[in-house]
Amino acid sequence: MKTIDCRGLNCPEPVIRAKEALAKHGSLLVIVDNKTAAENVARMARNNGCQVEMLQKQDNFKLQLKASSKSSPVNEKDADRSRSYLITSKTLGEGPRELGELLLTGFLKTLKEVKPLPEALLFMNQGVKLVTVDDAAAEIIKELPREIDILVCGTCLDYFELTDSLQVGRVSNMYEILETINRTGCVKI
Amino acid sequence: MGPAELAEILDSLDFTSDDKNLLVGLEGGDDAIVYRLNSKQALIQTVDFFTPIVDDPYLFGQISAANSLSDVYAMGGEPFLAMNIVCFPDSLDKKILRDILQGGLDKAREAGIIISGGHTIDDEEPKYGLSVSGLIHPDRVVPNSGARAGDKLILTKPLGTGIITTAFKAGQLEQSPEHPAIKSMLQLNSRAASLFERYSVSACTDITGFGLAGHLLEMLKASGRGSRIQADNLPYFAEVPELSAEGMVPGGLYRNREAFSDQVKFTGISQEFIKDLIFDPQTSGGLLISLPEEEAQDFLREFNDEEHQGYPIGVVVEGDSIVLE
Numbered sequence: 001m002k003t004i005d006c007r008g009l010n011c012p013e014p015v016i017r018a019k020e021a022l023a024k025h026g027s028l029l030v031i032v033d034n035k036t037a038a039e040n041v042a043r044m045a046r047n048n049g050c051q052v053e054m055l056q057k058q059d060n061f062k063l064q065l066k067a068s069s070k071s072s073p074v075n076e077k078d079a080d081r082s083r084s085y086l087i088t089s090k091t092l093g094e095g096p097r098e099l100g101e102l103l104l105t106g107f108l109k110t111l112k113e114v115k116p117l118p119e120a121l122l123f124m125n126q127g128v129k130l131v132t133v134d135d136a137a138a139e140i141i142k143e144l145p146r147e148i149d150i151l152v153c154g155t156c157l158d159y160f161e162l163t164d165s166l167q168v169g170r171v172s173n174m175y176e177i178l179e180t181i182n183r184t185g186c187v188k189i
Numbered sequence: 190m191g192p193a194e195l196a197e198i199l200d201s202l203d204f205t206s207d208d209k210n211l212l213v214g215l216e217g218g219d220d221a222i223v224y225r226l227n228s229k230q231a232l233i234q235t236v237d238f239f240t241p242i243v244d245d246p247y248l249f250g251q252i253s254a255a256n257s258l259s260d261v262y263a264m265g266g267e268p269f270l271a272m273n274i275v276c277f278p279d280s281l282d283k284k285i286l287r288d289i290l291q292g293g294l295d296k297a298r299e300a301g302i303i304i305s306g307g308h309t310i311d312d313e314e315p316k317y318g319l320s321v322s323g324l325i326h327p328d329r330v331v332p333n334s335g336a337r338a339g340d341k342l343i344l345t346k347p348l349g350t351g352i353i354t355t356a357f358k359a360g361q362l363e364q365s366p367e368h369p370a371i372k373s374m375l376q377l378n379s380r381a382a383s384l385f386e387r388y389s390v391s392a393c394t395d396i397t398g399f400g401l402a403g404h405l406l407e408m409l410k411a412s413g414r415g416s417r418i419q420a421d422n423l424p425y426f427a428e429v430p431e432l433s434a435e436g437m438v439p440g441g442l443y444r445n446r447e448a449f450s451d452q453v454k455f456t457g458i459s460q461e462f463i464k465d466l467i468f469d470p471q472t473s474g475g476l477l478i479s480l481p482e483e484e485a486q487d488f489l490r491e492f493n494d495e496e497h498q499g500y501p502i503g504v505v506v507e508g509d510s511i512v513l514e
Contacts, residue, residue, distance in 0.1 A: 012436070036440035039436075040436035154455075154459075173461050
């Protein structure tokens with residue numbers, strides 16, 4: 001993988017270099033030595049449709065940027081199309097609560113076994129409890145492969161006053177969630 | 190240095206004084222110190238300087254001078270005298286220094302004050318600013334600490350100069366003197382301050398390095414109040430949402446967020462960049478004015494013209510934090 005070393009550079013220089021390299025290479029490893037640069041490179045990459053993994057070792061940050069399917073050819077067959085799942089409740093389907101919870105736990109556990117992996121899980125409304133106060137569910141979601149983007153509705157976290165309790169995933173907004181729904185084959189769970 | 194580190198150092202030092210003539214000291218996080226000279230006059234004293242935020246030395250000189258003068262206006266006072274503070278490397282063309290000083294001088298003339306002398310030291314990176322003296326009637330001092338529940342909060346310049354100047358440095362935006370952010374940084378805060386004596390302004394501060402959140406919190410803490418801010422009413426420069434998504438975010442914004450975010454509550458904010466905007470460190474930012482609701486409309490009517498616009502961004506309430514809704 002193409003690596004660019006931006007240690008010793010202050011922002012915004014690493015962002016500019018990473019953006020240029022990303023346009024050429026698609027995937028990229030960026031090394032920076034300060035938090036501002038790391039946060040800014042991650043932010044730029046995410047907003048350009050990349051998946052970002054950040055690793056901090058002492059003062060060095062390694063950021064792995066992977067172009068997601070957004071930048072892959074558009075005319076791919078429907079079967080190959082990336083998927084996302086919209087989760088708005090603590091249960092799967094209507095019916096007895098106990099059964100619904102059991103099914104949802106099973107669903108989350110099985111996700112990683114079935115290919116292709118979804119591109120993203122979108123948590124909204126009551127669904128945000130699965131990544132915050134529901135420890136058991138949060139643990140399962142933490143174990144999911146890193147390439148699955150976990151988007152959590154910020155408005156919902158605010159509403160339930162759970163912003164500080166987020167255990168897994170990242171806070172997102174209606175624009176990004178809607179954009180993900182449009183781009184992927186989205187299924188409501 | 191981040192606000193948290195600075196607060197830690199300042200807290201360990203005793204700046205208090207028994208002198209009854211010291212009307213405003215360091216305690217309220219105010220913009221300047223105010224000292225009573227006699228029954229009719231108090232002296233306002235302030236100093237500020239920083240590294241270039243635009244490439245053009247003449248523009249930088251003007252912006253830095255406007256920024257230094259702002260602390261006097263934020264107390265409701267009138268500046269009358271200033272001295273230059275300069276750091277400049279031997280290796281750079283001296284014409285650059287001349288242009289910086291010319292910028293400061295022209296801004297001082299616009300403000301109607303005298304610049305006389307100053308101090309210059311050799312330093313790797315240029316820095317420029319002013320030490321400013323102002324005057325005010327001792328009874329008309331507007332401290333940080335007077336905000337009352339029910340007051341309207343008016344902001345006199347858009348937010349986002351930290352993000353915009355980061356993009357300037359990155360060459361992502363052209364540094365035109367006509368860019369709204371540069372025009373805004375060049376603008377003196379004198380017009381708002383000159384209106385204070387006709388309104389019951391209860392508190393005022395200027396928005397600079399700690400961003401809207403940091404400076405508003407200083408005011409609220411000193412006043413023992415909280416506030417509700419309407420996110421939709423926050424003014425910003427047009428390019429800010431896109432630039433912040435592209436990572437054109439200054440380190441100071443992250444430091445401000447770290448220091449202040451536990452005292453800021455977001456409810457139902459759908460636009461992510463708003464959460465950046467309120468922590469964005471400002472250069473030569475606007476005044477944040479707290480005044481009774483019934484006077485807010487008249488103040489805005491009198492303040493707004495072709496060059497100036499004030500924005501009602503929220504209200505002061507009982508409490509101790511900022512709620513952004």
